[in-house]
Amino acid sequence: MPSFEIIKGGAGSGKTRRIVERLADLYRQDPFSAALVLVPTIRHADQFRRRLVQECAIAMNLRVETMTMFARSVTKGSPILSASRATDELARVARRTVARGGDADYFNPIAGMAGFVPMIESAVGSLLEEDIKPGSSQAAAAQTDSALASALASIYAAYVQELEQRRLIHPVQVNSVAASAIRAGADVPGIVMVDGFQRFTAQEIQLLAALSERADMTITFDPEASGRSESDLKRLQEKWPSTHPTQLSPPQDNVADMTKGEAANPEQHAREIARQIKRKLADDPTLRPSDCAVTFRQVTPYLAMMRRIFAEYEIPLDPAAGARLRDTPLGSWLNRLLGVKDNGWRVKDVTAILRSGVVNLNRWNLTGNDLDYIAQTARENNFWSGLEALEGLSGQAPSGFKDALNDVTALHNLMESDDCDSVQILADALYGENGWLQDPRDVDDESAQCIDQLRSYLTEMADSQRDDADDAGDNEQEPFERFRERLDRRLGMPILMRRTPGGVLLAPMHTMHGLRFKHVMVGGLSEGEFPAGRRYGDLLSDAMRQELIDAGLPLPPAPRSTEEELWQSVTSRAEDSTNLWRYRLNASGKEATPAWVFEDDKSDTVNRPDVQEIGESASTRELAIACARGWLNGEFLRPQDSALSDAYSWHAVRRAARAEQTRRSFEFAGEHEGQISGGLVRWRTREGGVWSASSLDSYLTCAFQFFGRYVLRLEELDDEPEEGDAAIRGTIIHTILEKAFEPLVEQEQPLSVETLGDVIHFIDTEGRAMWDRAPEEHAFGQAALWKLEWQRYRDRIIAMLSQQVMGQGSYDGYRVLGTEYEFNEETDTNPPLRIHGKIDRVDETPNNLVVIDYKTGSIPTQRQVRQGKSAQLPLYALALRNHIWAHDKSVITRYAKLPSAGDVRPWALDDAIEEDSEVIDNVVNLLQQSRDAIEAGDFRVNPQAPECPPFCAMRRVCRVNAFSRQKS
Ligand code: SF4
Structure with a gap:
C-alpha cells in the first residue's frame, strides 16, 4: 500500500525544503530514481529543480511539472478542447439556450453584450472544476428561488450535455480524465510530491487520489494562504481520513530586511527597481538574476515598460505575465x-x-x-x-x-x-x-x-x-x-511570450505563493493599485455561492485571496530583503496616495534616490550623468570605458547632466526652465505686437506654459485622434451655431420665441449633417459612437438657446448683429499693442451690446475674472467698448454654456457696473505687466490655476507638474 502524507505549515516554515531534502536523499542513493513533482506554475518547477540540483547534483529520472502538463501527458489523444475553442463552444451553447427561453431567458437582455460570455465562462468553469453534476446544480438553484442561479444552471446543463453528446472535454476536466487514465494503467513514477499549491479543485483532488493509489505521495499545503485554503485542507483530510498532517512550526529568525523607496512616477519607480537589482547583482557575484523577483498587483500595465527598462540596464527579465495579442x-x-x-x-x-x-x-x-x-x-x-x-x-x-x-x-x-x-x-x-x-x-x-x-x-x-x-x-x-x-x-487572451529562463522574475502578486527568492521588489504600492478594489460582476458571487452551498451544492468558497492574504504572501517570499516601492504621481501627473501597507510599514523611506556616484551607476545613462555631475564642482571625471566615451558627445552629456541634476533637485533651474535673456520675443513685445485672449490667458495661467505654446510653438501632435474629442466637438458646435444664426443676422432679427423654431430646424437638419460629416472631415474613428452622441449634444444646444430666449425677454430693437465677429484693436499700453480675436456672437438691445462666447466645457468663475485670472471677457469688452456699435450703449460680455449638472448661476460682465468696468480697465494693466515680463525674458514656471490645464504643451517637459506642486 503506497504511503501518503500531508505536510502543512505557514509561509517560510520550510515545507519545500523538507521535500527537497527527501528527494535529495533519494537521488544521492540512486541518481536514476523515478519521481514526479507537481507544482502550480513552470516558475515553481524551475525553482524546485534548481534547489534540488543544488542539493544532490544529479537527479536523472525527475519530472517536475505543473498538474495540467502532467494530466495532458497522460491523456494524449483525448478530445480535449483548447481554452479558446471551449469558450467558442460555450458562447454558442449559451446564446442558443437563452434564445430558446425557459430559465435562461433571464440573460436575454445581456446575451448580445461583449461581457456576457466571459461572465458565463467564469461561472461555468468554476462548476466544472468542482465536477458539479448538472442535475444537482439545477436542483440547488430551484431551492434558492434565484432566477440568476436557475438561468446559470440551465446553461451549465446545456453545455455539459453538448460536451457529452459530441464527446468533447473541457480543459478543466483534463484532471479527472487523467485520473481515469491512471486507474486504467497509465505510467506513474513511484514517488509523487505536490508542492506550492494554494488550493485544489475537486477535479485536481480526483487526480491526486488516483496517483496516491499507485505512488508514495507527499502534499505540502499552507492552510492560511487564503480563505479557501482551510476548506481545501479539510477536503484533503476527508479524502484521506486516516492521515494526520505533519505540522511545521512558523519561521523564527529568517525574516528578510524590509526597506521602502519612493520615486516620482511609475517610470521612475520602475527604473529605481531595476537600478537596485543591478546594484545587488554587482555587489554579490554569487547572486543570479533569478534570485530576484519583481512583483506588482497586475503586471500587464507594466510589462512593456519593464522590458524596456531592464533591457536598458542589461538585466535579463523573465515575465510570468502573458501579453495579450x-x-x-x-x-x-x-x-x-x-x-x-x-x-x-x-x-x-x-x-x-x-x-x-x-x-x-x-x-x-x-x-x-x-x-x-x-x-x-x-x-x-x-x-x-x-x-x-x-x-x-x-x-x-x-x-x-x-x-x-x-x-x-x-x-x-x-x-x-x-x-x-x-x-x-x-x-x-x-x-x-x-x-x-x-x-x-x-x-x-x-x-x-x-x-x-x-x-x-x-x-x-x-x-x-x-x-x-x-x-x-x-x-x-x-x-x-x-x-x-x-x-x-x-x-x-493572455499569451505567454517566450521566456528568458534565468532572468529576474516579473510576476503578478497572486502567482508568487510558494516561490522563494533572495530579494523581492514589490512595486506599485499606491492606493487603488494595491490593495485593489474588489472585483464585481462574478455570477458566482460569494453570496450566490453561499446560497447554493446552503441548498446542498458541494461548492468550496471562491478561490480568491484577500488583499491582506496576498500581502502576507509577497512579503514572506524573500530570504534576504524585501523592497517596497511606490510612486508619488500617477501616469497622468496626479498625486498618488500610498497604499496603507506602504504607510504602515515602519522601515525608513529612501526618498527619490539621487543621481548615483560613478561606482554605483547601473546604466550607461546614469554613468554619463554621474560623470558629468562632478564637473559642476570642477572635477573632470570620465568613464573608464573608452567605448562609452566615444558613444557620447561630452559637450551634450555635460549640459544634459546639468539639466537632469537640476530637475532632480528643486534648485532654481534658470535657463533650463524659462528664465532666458530679455528681448528675445520681440514679435510680441514691440509696438503693434499682437495678443489674443488665449495668449494673455496662457501667460496669466503659467508663464512656462506660454513659453511652450507661444514662443517655442510646441503643440501636442493631434492629427491622429482616435475618436472625436472635446476640441473637435467644440469646433463643430461653434460652426453649427454660427451657421444657424446667419439668417437672423441677415434679416436683423433677434433670437426669440418666434425665431427659435427656425434655428432648431436648421440645427436638426443642416446641423445634424455637419455633425455626421465630422469623422470624415476631421479624420477620426469611432464614427458610430460619435453619431450616437448627437442627440445628447443637440438637446443641450437647444436647452442653451431656450434658456437665452427665456432669459432675455422680448422688446423692440433687439437683434443679432453678427456672428464670428473679428476684431483687431490698438491698446493703451506702452508701446501700443494690438488685441485680436473672434467673438462668437454679438447681439444688440436698445441699451446694450451683448457679447456672447459659446462654451462646451467649463467656464471661469466670476471671481476668477474679477481677480484678473481670466482675461477673455474683459478683453472682448475692451475691444468693443469704443466700437461704433457700442455708441451710447453699455457692453455686456458673457458666456453661453451648454447646460450640465452643477452649473453655477449665469453671470455677466457689464461695463455699466463700476466694479465690472474696473475689471475691464484692469485688463490693460494685465497686458502691460505680461508684456514687460516677457520683454525681460521671464517665463518661469508659476502655475496660477489649481490644476495644470490638460492642453499645456509643456506638461510632459515640466518638472513642476511632476514634483514641486506635490512637494508644496
Ligand atoms: S504643467 Fe503646469 S506648471 Fe508646468 S508649464 Fe504647464 S501649466 Fe505650468
Whole structure:
C-alpha cells in the first residue's frame, strides 16, 4: 500500500525544503530514481529543480511539472478542447439556450453584450472544476428561488450535455480524465510530491487520489494562504481520513530586511527597481538574476515598460505575465486593418497598415520612403479619408499603393459578404502564398511568436467553425460581426511570450505563493493599485455561492485571496530583503496616495534616490550623468570605458547632466526652465505686437506654459485622434451655431420665441449633417459612437438657446448683429499693442451690446475674472467698448454654456457696473505687466490655476507638474 502524507505549515516554515531534502536523499542513493513533482506554475518547477540540483547534483529520472502538463501527458489523444475553442463552444451553447427561453431567458437582455460570455465562462468553469453534476446544480438553484442561479444552471446543463453528446472535454476536466487514465494503467513514477499549491479543485483532488493509489505521495499545503485554503485542507483530510498532517512550526529568525523607496512616477519607480537589482547583482557575484523577483498587483500595465527598462540596464527579465495579442504591434495592426472600413477609410489608417513592421511591403513593391511620400501628398492635397480620397491619392502615388489599396478593399468586401468564410479569407491573405505578413524568420523573436500565435488562432477558429457547421448540418457562413467577436476574444487572451529562463522574475502578486527568492521588489504600492478594489460582476458571487452551498451544492468558497492574504504572501517570499516601492504621481501627473501597507510599514523611506556616484551607476545613462555631475564642482571625471566615451558627445552629456541634476533637485533651474535673456520675443513685445485672449490667458495661467505654446510653438501632435474629442466637438458646435444664426443676422432679427423654431430646424437638419460629416472631415474613428452622441449634444444646444430666449425677454430693437465677429484693436499700453480675436456672437438691445462666447466645457468663475485670472471677457469688452456699435450703449460680455449638472448661476460682465468696468480697465494693466515680463525674458514656471490645464504643451517637459506642486 503506497504511503501518503500531508505536510502543512505557514509561509517560510520550510515545507519545500523538507521535500527537497527527501528527494535529495533519494537521488544521492540512486541518481536514476523515478519521481514526479507537481507544482502550480513552470516558475515553481524551475525553482524546485534548481534547489534540488543544488542539493544532490544529479537527479536523472525527475519530472517536475505543473498538474495540467502532467494530466495532458497522460491523456494524449483525448478530445480535449483548447481554452479558446471551449469558450467558442460555450458562447454558442449559451446564446442558443437563452434564445430558446425557459430559465435562461433571464440573460436575454445581456446575451448580445461583449461581457456576457466571459461572465458565463467564469461561472461555468468554476462548476466544472468542482465536477458539479448538472442535475444537482439545477436542483440547488430551484431551492434558492434565484432566477440568476436557475438561468446559470440551465446553461451549465446545456453545455455539459453538448460536451457529452459530441464527446468533447473541457480543459478543466483534463484532471479527472487523467485520473481515469491512471486507474486504467497509465505510467506513474513511484514517488509523487505536490508542492506550492494554494488550493485544489475537486477535479485536481480526483487526480491526486488516483496517483496516491499507485505512488508514495507527499502534499505540502499552507492552510492560511487564503480563505479557501482551510476548506481545501479539510477536503484533503476527508479524502484521506486516516492521515494526520505533519505540522511545521512558523519561521523564527529568517525574516528578510524590509526597506521602502519612493520615486516620482511609475517610470521612475520602475527604473529605481531595476537600478537596485543591478546594484545587488554587482555587489554579490554569487547572486543570479533569478534570485530576484519583481512583483506588482497586475503586471500587464507594466510589462512593456519593464522590458524596456531592464533591457536598458542589461538585466535579463523573465515575465510570468502573458501579453495579450491585442496589446502587441501585430494586434494593433490587425485591429486597424479590420476597422479601416468602419473608421471611414482614413488615409492615415491605410498608410499605418502598410507601414507596420509586421507587414511584408515587398509584395506591393513599396518602401518606407514611398509611404512617407504618400502621407505627405495626402496632407498637401487635404486627402483625409474616404475611398474617393484614397483613389485620388493612388493616382499620385507609386503604383504599388494602388495594388495595396485594392487588396485591402477586396479583403474587406470578401470578408463582409454573406456567403464567405471570413476566417479563411483572412488566413489566406495573411499567411497564404506571398501573404501580407512578414516571414517569422525575418522578424524579432517576439513578433515571430505573435505571427505564429495569430496563425494558430485562425486555424483553431476555422476548425471550430467547421465542426459547428457539421453539427448543425448546414453550410451557412458566420456573419462578419460574429467572426470579429470571436477573434476579439482570442486577441484578449493572455499569451505567454517566450521566456528568458534565468532572468529576474516579473510576476503578478497572486502567482508568487510558494516561490522563494533572495530579494523581492514589490512595486506599485499606491492606493487603488494595491490593495485593489474588489472585483464585481462574478455570477458566482460569494453570496450566490453561499446560497447554493446552503441548498446542498458541494461548492468550496471562491478561490480568491484577500488583499491582506496576498500581502502576507509577497512579503514572506524573500530570504534576504524585501523592497517596497511606490510612486508619488500617477501616469497622468496626479498625486498618488500610498497604499496603507506602504504607510504602515515602519522601515525608513529612501526618498527619490539621487543621481548615483560613478561606482554605483547601473546604466550607461546614469554613468554619463554621474560623470558629468562632478564637473559642476570642477572635477573632470570620465568613464573608464573608452567605448562609452566615444558613444557620447561630452559637450551634450555635460549640459544634459546639468539639466537632469537640476530637475532632480528643486534648485532654481534658470535657463533650463524659462528664465532666458530679455528681448528675445520681440514679435510680441514691440509696438503693434499682437495678443489674443488665449495668449494673455496662457501667460496669466503659467508663464512656462506660454513659453511652450507661444514662443517655442510646441503643440501636442493631434492629427491622429482616435475618436472625436472635446476640441473637435467644440469646433463643430461653434460652426453649427454660427451657421444657424446667419439668417437672423441677415434679416436683423433677434433670437426669440418666434425665431427659435427656425434655428432648431436648421440645427436638426443642416446641423445634424455637419455633425455626421465630422469623422470624415476631421479624420477620426469611432464614427458610430460619435453619431450616437448627437442627440445628447443637440438637446443641450437647444436647452442653451431656450434658456437665452427665456432669459432675455422680448422688446423692440433687439437683434443679432453678427456672428464670428473679428476684431483687431490698438491698446493703451506702452508701446501700443494690438488685441485680436473672434467673438462668437454679438447681439444688440436698445441699451446694450451683448457679447456672447459659446462654451462646451467649463467656464471661469466670476471671481476668477474679477481677480484678473481670466482675461477673455474683459478683453472682448475692451475691444468693443469704443466700437461704433457700442455708441451710447453699455457692453455686456458673457458666456453661453451648454447646460450640465452643477452649473453655477449665469453671470455677466457689464461695463455699466463700476466694479465690472474696473475689471475691464484692469485688463490693460494685465497686458502691460505680461508684456514687460516677457520683454525681460521671464517665463518661469508659476502655475496660477489649481490644476495644470490638460492642453499645456509643456506638461510632459515640466518638472513642476511632476514634483514641486506635490512637494508644496
Ligand atoms: S504643467 Fe503646469 S506648471 Fe508646468 S508649464 Fe504647464 S501649466 Fe505650468
